[in-house]
Amino acid sequence: MTLRELELFYYLTENPHVSQLSKKIGISQSAISLAIKSLEKKLGEPLFDRIGKKLVLNERGRFFKEKTHKHYLALKDAQLMFTQNTLFGTLKIASSKTIGEFIMPQIFFDFLSQYPNTSIIKDIKNSTQIIQMLLDGEIDMGIIEIETNEPHIIKEKLGSDKLIIVTSDKKLANKNLFIDQLFYKKWILREKGSGTREIFLDSLGSNAQEIELFMKFTEFEEIKTLLKYNNDIITCLSKFVVTDELQREELFEVIPKNINLQRNLYLVYNKNKYKTNLFSLFQKHLKNNFHIEESLP
Template sequence: MTLKELNIFYELCKYNSPSVVAKRLNVSQSAVSLALKSLEKDLGVNLFNRIGKKLVLNEYGRVFKEKTYKNYTELIDAKHLFNENNLIGEMNIITSKTIGSFVLPKIIYIFKQNYPKISINKKNENSKFIVNSILEGKTDFGFIENEIDNKNIIKEKIGEDRLIIVSSDKKLKKEYFIDELFNKRWILREAGSGTREMFLNAIYDIDLPVFYETNSISEIKMLLKNPDVITCISEYAVKEEIKRGELFKIKIKNLNLKRNFYLVYHKNKIKTKIFEKFSEFIKKNLKTIQ
């Protein structure tokens, strides 16, 4: 049976006349009759009593209507679920810890206000984890900072970031070469982190003495309260602490740590309306906070 046949059936239930239903649906009366015959053939029973020119529901017809009408209306509603003005769906995204903790939350909050029927499941992980999840089809798309070269992954630049060297030591006021700070206790993100990878690549010929590693940005910021501790971190992650004078940006000679933010997804991903709307929204609003 088809939705068209069911529609004609329910119209006949209401108006009892093939000619009236044909006029309402802008089809021929023979089309109405054929649809009803097809439906009754599929069910193996007659649904109406033919009384004069009227069609009146019989015992089978009444129970068929009762059992099916709710499901029919839900199917009709489902046809309109994904139109432009009524976007509904669920997105699974994984973001790097910097982007997920300090860049996207406010933007996602505003997006949810505009599109309340879109559910967003967000996790924060390191870049290596994100890339593997996309390749394995475990997430829709992700946000990372480090450069990747994988033929199966598409990356789109959505913004920029800068890594900085920070400490709570107020005495570090001049400009330094990186190895002049090796007397400090260096704390870095874990292996697989985009922040760590970029920093170590930038000082590739220098053996950095790493005192401690962690996958938590919050833990790094807590440890930075000790003036002996130093780290390389996203400017976004410590923007408020620098503004309050709790941490200080240290000037480093010959070290450029500017990087890009990327939206990444599998090359075979279908770009749904939700995907396009969300990615456009992110790109547009990211510019306003940079």
């Protein structure tokens, strides 16, 4: 059944005189009759009783109207939104943990404030999970912390982030040390698949095999609490995560020699993704407001 057939059906429920309706909406009586007969044929039974020159709803017609009218109105609203090119819809976006907790909230807030007819379903996953979600079509876009050469994924650089080695051991504050001079500490890292973990271990090369992982963590508050109360613990995090603690001198940065802990952050999406107006506008908004490099302390 078509929207036009349904529209004429609802018109007739309010004005059962085909001739009057024909004049009111500027459609021939035969076109109205053909549309109603087509609708009834698709449903398998009449919706009107033909009484004189009137079409009067029968019991099946009343039931059909009751069950369908609100859905028809919703479809008409949706059609109007498309024809008027109004920005609307829902985006599904997954961000890696550092980005999702420390950078994206304000970006989401500003976008939704500007476009109130839109919505965003947010998720926080590690970078590897986000890539898989894109391949499976579960999300529209992701923001990740690792390099990827997956052929079905398009990546666009958003900015760079600085990872630091951090501890509550004040004796190591701002010390410039080789990484193997820190192997005696209890190392705590994010779970496998985390961009922070992968960048850190990759930067160590063969030395990565020498680190004995004491435990892993998923929540930033968990690791910060452990760091504050155990000065024999050490980890690698984005500087964003511990900016306040560094300023209050609750935690301290250790500067590793000959190790580059910069990383690129990327917007990623499936190469087969159809770019709606909403997708393209948020993509532009994200690029214009992702000012992580300028914000680094």
